[in-house]
Amino acid sequence: MSASTIGRESTGAAVRSASDLYRAVWRWHFYAGLLVLPFMITLAITGALYLFHDEIDAIVYSDLKQVAVQENVARAAPSAMVAAAVAAHPGMAIKFTDPATPASSAEITVNTQNQGKLAVYVDPYTGKVLGSLPDRGTIMWTIRYLHSLKYFGSFARALIEIAGGWSVLLVGTGVYLWWPRSQTAGILSIRGTPKRRVFWRDTHAVTGVFVGFFIVFLAITGMPWSGVWGAKVNEWANGSNFGYPAGVRVAVPMSDEHLGHAAQTTWSLQQAQIPQASGHDHGATPIGLDAAVAIFNRLGLHSGYAVNIPIAPNGVYTGSVYPDDLSRQRVVHLDQYSGQPLIDMSFADYGPLAKGLEWGINVHLGQEFGLLNQLVLLAACIGIVALAVSAGIMWWKRRPAGSLGVPPMPADKRVFRGIIAILVVGGTIFPLVGVSLAIMLFLDWAYSRLFRSRSA
Structure with a gap:
């Protein structure tokens, strides 16, 4: 064998290897x-709407949530x-929400016998009931x-958790396919017209490059809400210490109730247990809601805080607020008899992991950097929809009639070792994603065997 032949064979092998890898990634x-x-598509549309949840609710429910500001007029007492x-709605009041702005109404959550929980809106200047909605019914x-x-x-x-993991894989493989090799067109520009497939290919590639970072970021920051991974990481992140962040352990009696069950709270505090009041053992008189609100105001809770009203003798007043400014997040538990703060937690008390996750969640919700966020x-959401639509059109134009149009299987199956490595890594970090990857790998193998048997 001549030296020239050896060189050609090695070059041909390298070309085939690159082609096989490209096929595997494309597949x-x-x-x-x-x-x-x-x-x-669903996540992008609903997420885009929820970015403006305060603004939209204020418009749709302006008759309930907005009031005329009355200067030099004392507000009605919370009680x-x-x-x-x-x-207006007989039942048990379980939560009082302070008006977030001078033009906002107060919200009282009432647990009624026939209608379930209702959010009742009250003008804080006149004490007049403006109306009601089912709790979390906006x-x-x-x-x-x-x-x-x-x-x-x-x-x-x-499925959402699985989709989050697969979206990271989608971006990674998409960047590999987009990566400029010898071509210059279709990298940052779009060729042709909508009648041509190349137009949709370029639209998909260029859009994907610009929104890929946001897809990965939103997928990762959305994972804390997932049912399996999010719950397990939440449990691990809270560790011991009754689920509270490090540094707030105090010697007070704790109940079996978790803050995440009793009130809307941050991801980091879902497992936090609620302390117990002790004065009921000695016949003490509760301080009442008005005094509790006055204490919360004196402690400097950000306006718009919610107060969970104790319904049991050993319950506590829990004031909590989660404004756009992370540093102003705070949860304070008051003894309902003495009015003394039993636990006072803020963002500064969170551990490093919790702080990072909460920051990511805040950006995910569009709150951290205001209107720019x-x-x-x-x-990014509009780009994601465009990415999905262009992918569907491109596939429809490319696929053979009567076929799903799956990209060809690589000739050298050894390239799938990388897929197996991804499966192992993904399965370790995100168990549901790993399981779905294993199932998909098996289905791909079965599909390939079926296709070969039909072609034989």
Whole structure:
């Protein structure tokens, strides 16, 4: 064998190897898109709407949430507003939410016998009841539940977790396919017209490059809400110490109730247990809601905080607020008899992991950087929809008639070792994603065997 022949053989092997790797990546990019894109469209649309949840709710429910500002007029006492709400909707008041702005109404959550929990809105200046809605019954709460598929049970929420992991794989394989090799067109520019497939190919590639970072970021920062991974990491992150962040351990009696069950709270505090009041053992008199609100105001809780009203003799007043400014997040538990703060937690008390996750969640919700945060993520959501639509059109134009149009199998199966490595890594970090990768690898193998048997 001559030296020239050896050189040609090695060059040919290298070309075949690169071609096989490209085919393998393309094939799994196709599978990832097939699984993820329907979810991504739904998540992008609902997520884009929820970015502006406060603004949309303020418009839709302006008659309930907005009031005329009255200068030099004392606000009604919280207990008077609660009494008005209960008079209009008989039941037990369980939460009082302080008006977030001078033009905002107060919100009282009443647990009624026939209608369940109601959010009753009261004018803080006049004490007049403005109306009511089912608790968490606003349009934006509906959008939020659609975004997380909470309406469809735990299985559907598990699919969201799987889609999050596959979306990272989608971006990784997409960047590899996009990466400039010898071509210059279709990298950052779009060729042709919508009638041509190359137009949709370039639209998909260019859009994917610009929104790929946001897809990965939103997938990772959305994982804390997932049913399996999020719950396990939350449990691990809280560790011992009754689930509270490090540094706030205090010698007070603790109940078996978790903050995540009793009130809307941050991801980091879902497992935090609620302390118990002790004065009921000695016949002490509760301080009442008005005094508790006055204490919370004196402690400097950010406006718009919610107060959980104790319904048991050993219960506590829990004041909690989660404004856009992470540093102002705070949860304070007051003894309902003495009014003494039993536990006072803020963002500064969170551990490093919790701080990082909460920051990511805040950006994910469009809250950390104000309007700029909302607009950037809105553009990313629009880009994600464009990415999904262009992928569908491109596939439809490319696929052979009567076929699913799966990209060809690489000739050298050794390239799948990389896929198996991804499976192992993904399965270690995200168990549901790893299981789904294993199932997809098996289905791909079965599909290939079936295709070969039909072609024989």
